[in-house]
Amino acid sequence: MAVINENFSKLPGSYLFSTIAKKVASYKESNPDADIIRLGIGDVTKPLVPAVTNALHLAVDEMGKEETFRGYAPDLGYSFLREAIAENDFRMRGCDISSDEIFVSDGAKSDSADIQELFGLDARIAVCDPVYPVYLDSNVMAGRCGEYDKESGKWDRVIYMPCIEDNGFVPSLPKEEADIIYLCFPNNPTGMALKKEELQVFVDHANKTGAVIIFDAAYEAYITQEGVPHSIYECDGAKTCAIELRSFSKNAGFTGLRLGYSVVPKELNRMGNSLHDMWARRHGTKFNGAPYIVQRAGEAVYSKEGKDQIKEQIKGYKENAKVIREGLKNAGYTVYGGVDSPYIWLKTPGMSSWDFFDMMLDKMNIVGTPGGGFGPSGEGYFRLTAFGSHENCLKAMERVAKNS
Amino acid sequence: MAVINENFSKLPGSYLFSTIAKKVASYKESNPDADIIRLGIGDVTKPLVPAVTNALHLAVDEMGKEETFRGYAPDLGYSFLREAIAENDFRMRGCDISSDEIFVSDGAKSDSADIQELFGLDARIAVCDPVYPVYLDSNVMAGRCGEYDKESGKWDRVIYMPCIEDNGFVPSLPKEEADIIYLCFPNNPTGMALKKEELQVFVDHANKTGAVIIFDAAYEAYITQEGVPHSIYECDGAKTCAIELRSFSKNAGFTGLRLGYSVVPKELNRMGNSLHDMWARRHGTKFNGAPYIVQRAGEAVYSKEGKDQIKEQIKGYKENAKVIREGLKNAGYTVYGGVDSPYIWLKTPGMSSWDFFDMMLDKMNIVGTPGGGFGPSGEGYFRLTAFGSHENCLKAMERVAKNS
Numbered sequence: 169m170a171v172i173n174e175n176f177s178k179l180p181g182s183y184l185f186s187t188i189a190k191k192v193a194s195y196k197e198s199n200p201d202a203d204i205i206r207l208g209i210g211d212v213t214k215p216l217v218p219a220v221t222n223a224l225h226l227a228v229d230e231m232g233k234e235e236t237f238r239g240y241a242p243d244l245g246y247s248f249l250r251e252a253i254a255e256n257d258f259r260m261r262g263c264d265i266s267s268d269e270i271f272v273s274d275g276a277k278s279d280s281a282d283i284q285e286l287f288g289l290d291a292r293i294a295v296c297d298p299v300y301p302v303y304l305d306s307n308v309m310a311g312r313c314g315e316y317d318k319e320s321g322k323w324d325r326v327i328y329m330p331c332i333e334d335n336g337f338v339p340s341l342p343k344e345e346a347d348i349i350y351l352c353f354p355n356n357p358t359g360m361a362l363k364k365e366e367l368q369v370f371v372d373h374a375n376k377t378g379a380v381i382i383f384d385a386a387y388e389a390y391i392t393q394e395g396v397p398h399s400i401y402e403c404d405g406a407k408t409c410a411i412e413l414r415s416f417s418k419n420a421g422f423t424g425l426r427l428g429y430s431v432v433p434k435e436l437n438r439m440g441n442s443l444h445d446m447w448a449r450r451h452g453t454k455f456n457g458a459p460y461i462v463q464r465a466g467e468a469v470y471s472k473e474g475k476d477q478i479k480e481q482i483k484g485y486k487e488n489a490k491v492i493r494e495g496l497k498n499a500g501y502t503v504y505g506g507v508d509s510p511y512i513w514l515k516t517p518g519m520s521s522w523d524f525f526d527m528m529l530d531k532m533n534i535v536g537t538p539g540g541g542f543g544p545s546g547e548g549y550f551r552l553t554a555f556g557s558h559e560n561c562l563k564a565m566e567r568v569a570k571n572s
Numbered sequence: 573m574a575v576i577n578e579n580f581s582k583l584p585g586s587y588l589f590s591t592i593a594k595k596v597a598s599y600k601e602s603n604p605d606a607d608i609i610r611l612g613i614g615d616v617t618k619p620l621v622p623a624v625t626n627a628l629h630l631a632v633d634e635m636g637k638e639e640t641f642r643g644y645a646p647d648l649g650y651s652f653l654r655e656a657i658a659e660n661d662f663r664m665r666g667c668d669i670s671s672d673e674i675f676v677s678d679g680a681k682s683d684s685a686d687i688q689e690l691f692g693l694d695a696r697i698a699v700c701d702p703v704y705p706v707y708l709d710s711n712v713m714a715g716r717c718g719e720y721d722k723e724s725g726k727w728d729r730v731i732y733m734p735c736i737e738d739n740g741f742v743p744s745l746p747k748e749e750a751d752i753i754y755l756c757f758p759n760n761p762t763g764m765a766l767k768k769e770e771l772q773v774f775v776d777h778a779n780k781t782g783a784v785i786i787f788d789a790a791y792e793a794y795i796t797q798e799g800v801p802h803s804i805y806e807c808d809g810a811k812t813c814a815i816e817l818r819s820f821s822k823n824a825g826f827t828g829l830r831l832g833y834s835v836v837p838k839e840l841n842r843m844g845n846s847l848h849d850m851w852a853r854r855h856g857t858k859f860n861g862a863p864y865i866v867q868r869a870g871e872a873v874y875s876k877e878g879k880d881q882i883k884e885q886i887k888g889y890k891e892n893a894k895v896i897r898e899g900l901k902n903a904g905y906t907v908y909g910g911v912d913s914p915y916i917w918l919k920t921p922g923m924s925s926w927d928f929f930d931m932m933l934d935k936m937n938i939v940g941t942p943g944g945g946f947g948p949s950g951e952g953y954f955r956l957t958a959f960g961s962h963e964n965c966l967k968a969m970e971r972v973a974k975n976s
């Protein structure tokens with residue numbers, strides 16, 4: 169009899185966004201005429217910019233001709249893309265990252281889920297609370313989280329770093345010794361950012377204790393304030409303790425195109441092993457590269473016209489964030505985030521976050537994400553995203569105003 | 573200090589094809605004028621067919637317009653593709669597989685590497701010897717293979733099923749009780765196929781013992797002989813014991829486009845758990861779908877014109893296989909495979925397979941893959957692939973004739 173991985177059955181419920189999708193589908197079935205506005209998942213709605221579609225068309229033509237056809241991509245990504253990333257996302261910001269420290273992938277979700285494979289099964293993880301579920305769930309599946317306590321909503325081997333109103337949504341250092349510290353800033357789901365000196369505290373701590381920071385910077389394109397780091401490598405010493413994950417989904421609208429990358433510096437060693445070399449081996453063994461045409465699309469994001477067009481696109485989403493922030497505030501809600509982030513984090517007025525979800529869906533036909541789905545400290549909060557159309561954001565805030 | 577995954581350091585050497593790539597690059601550097609013919613890795617060289625590039629262009633246009641833009645794909649794949657797969661690859665062959673048993677992925681390499689996550693760490697695996705390295709290496713990284721013995725080239729917790737001249741390259745049932753049995757037929761690397769009744773023996777065994785078969789059918793489009801099953805679901809009872817992996821790489825030239833799928837029947841349960849549901853959870857948590865444009869390209873493979881064009885393409889590769897088979901035979905080599913497969917498996921005449929690799933590269937400027945890289949029973953063999961251009965296959969065989 170095949171021995172199965174029993175850790176899967178420890179996971180409570182289904183993956184958060186699958187649960188929401190099912191709830192919405194069922195509501196839609198009973199209310200086929202409802203004009204539902206989806207501000208739930210972080211999925212973009214604006215079309216790919218012309219620089220990107222042009223690059224895709226060109227690359228498709230290349231793939232259709234014998235002389236220019238490309239088969240398997242290099243495991244770690246084409247050098248044209250790795251070079252563009254290293255130059256634009258790092259060196260132009262003063263971060264000394266070279267192209268061979270960039271690992272191109274099919275998206276930050278895969279990288280977020282797979283990076284834990286570099287660590288031992290007895291490694292202890294620290295996560296913010298609330299948190300993007302993939303960090304936790306991937307570690308649960310691997311068997312690193314211990315047992316789930318339904319009462320507290322916590323795993324007994326996980327170290328939680330609450331991000332709540334009381335601490336301004338800035339996590340404190342882990343209370344117990346962690347091997348892996350997951351940080352996502354600007355944060356999903358709270359929409360709040362860390363200042364450089366606040367992030368530096370974590371870098372110094374990791375260098376002292378030997379922990380490794382997994383820094384998810386998927387939302388860096390939404391940063392508007394000075395002093396908020398776009399990359400962890402802006403902090404001194406980050407190259408000896410941090411892996412950074414990046415996505416093309418939120419900065420270039422690639423959710424349906426799938427492209428992301430991770431940065432593993434060559435100076436990052438633990439127990440005599442180079443994490444860079446381990447990750448390269450993992451890529452070489454388990455992954456066969458992102459599609460050539462998608463890597464060309466990624467390259468186009470860094471062209472002059474690509475940069476201009478994407479800036480315009482992000483500006484639109486930022487305006488949406490402002491509309492939602494102000495709409496909610498005017499309706500009397502307490503609101504966080506939405507300044508350096510496409511996420512708005514609001515306090516649910518005297519009801520649980522799932523009750524608030526049901527109320528929003530039922531009374532206003534708006535889909536958001538219940539804070540409790542991101543962890544116990546998310547209870548009493550609710551996340552809205554700025555990725556809908558501008559028209560829908562305005563319409564949603566009209567409904568909020570009418571119902572408050 | 574972060575606890576790392578020490579299983580990585582158990583892996584001997586680097587990933588086989590990375591090693592070969594490095595050797596070839598170094599030869600090329602010392603011999604810049606050498607006209608190297610690459611018949612090593614299983615990478616296609618013919619361009620994408622027009623049905624596929626047309627579908628890609630159309631889908632790119634859709635992604636560039638607000639009304640038709642698509643963000644995140646459904647976790648398990650778009651229904652238009654899952655439906656086309658279930659209908660064309662299974663129901664039209666008399667296999668009762670439904671579209672919701674199809675899981676679309678970014679390629680069979682990822683699926684081959686990830687499928688082991690469904691099983692416990694104490695599960696024992698059985699593999700053919702020689703074998704596609706990903707099955708083994710992914711299990712080594714998870715810690716399931718025990719220790720590597722350099723002398724024998726074997727892992728002490730792995731059950732090996734030799735595929736050698738003596739048994740006509742047909743594996744016997746595992747000698748010890750296995751939880752997971754990996755089978756790839758038509759086989760990589762030997763190029764040999766199993767008849768339906770030979771595969772049925774494994775299905776019956778798995779249903780009796782409770783083992784799960786991972787059946788890799790990446791090369792099914794190359795089958796020419798009657799009685800060779802295209803899918804394991806042609807065997808009675810396979811739906812209660814087998815997962816099938818498929819690839820668009822070899823049947824439609826998608827190596828650079830990345831598309832594959834797995835089939836996990838809903839009847840497949842172990843220890844009270846549905847493997848279908850576990851795999852769905854794994855996809856939902858760790859993967860964000862294959863790109864929309866690539867899924868549309870996959871759909872086009874099943875259109876009338878797509879089928880015709882691809883048939884023509886595979887015909888060309890099959891002709892290459894014949895050229896290589898006969899060229900080698902005429903030069904006095906003992907040759908297997910190449911009839912139901914794009915792989916030709918030859919006996920190295922009185923030298924080790926790595927020595928033969930060096931000789932081929934040095935004397936004939938031909939790159940192949942040393943059999944020993946696929947496992948101890950591959951020693952004394954060498955793999956050539958039919959995926960080069962026709963011209964290069966002819967040229968390679970001229971060089972072989974001249975050097976024998």
